[in-house]
Amino acid sequence: MELYCKDCKFVYEAPRCPSCGSKHGTPARGGDLCFLTEKEQIWSGMLSDVLEQNGIAHIRKNLLGAGLTVSIGLGFERVSFFVEYKDLARAREIVEELFPDGDADGQ
Ligand SMILES: [Zn+2]
Numbered sequence: 001m002e003l004y005c006k007d008c009k010f011v012y013e014a015p016r017c018p019s020c021g022s023k024h025g026t027p028a029r030g031g032d033l034c035f036l037t038e039k040e041q042i043w044s045g046m047l048s049d050v051l052e053q054n055g056i057a058h059i060r061k062n063l064l065g066a067g068l069t070v071s072i073g074l075g076f077e078r079v080s081f082f083v084e085y086k087d088l089a090r091a092r093e094i095v096e097e098l099f100p101d102g103d104a105d106g107q
Pocket of ligand 1: 005006007008009010017018019020021022
């Protein structure tokens with residue numbers, strides 16, 4: 001059974017949340033907002049588009065925020081994506097298809 005960590009919004013199979021180590025996860029439910037992935041700003045628009053095309057509602061959260069990106073540049077900004085648990089499996093497949101290497105970094 002997949003468990004959901006309220007603090008990190010992580011869905012995981014292991015006994016502990018991989019992000020914070022908490023063992024107090026609860027069974028994930030359809031409406032839980034779940035962490036999907038984190039992408040660089042330049043890829044986040046594309047991912048947003050494809051999720052929308054597939055009818056998957058999602059929330060984006062910029063990691064650094066506007067204040068910081070002004071000084072260090074948008075290229076360093078990373079965006080976290082959250083989707084509802086009922087869409088998580090589909091959304092993960094979409095991420096896999098778009099980013100088969102797991103991450104767009106390092107090229
Ligand atoms: Zn956690």
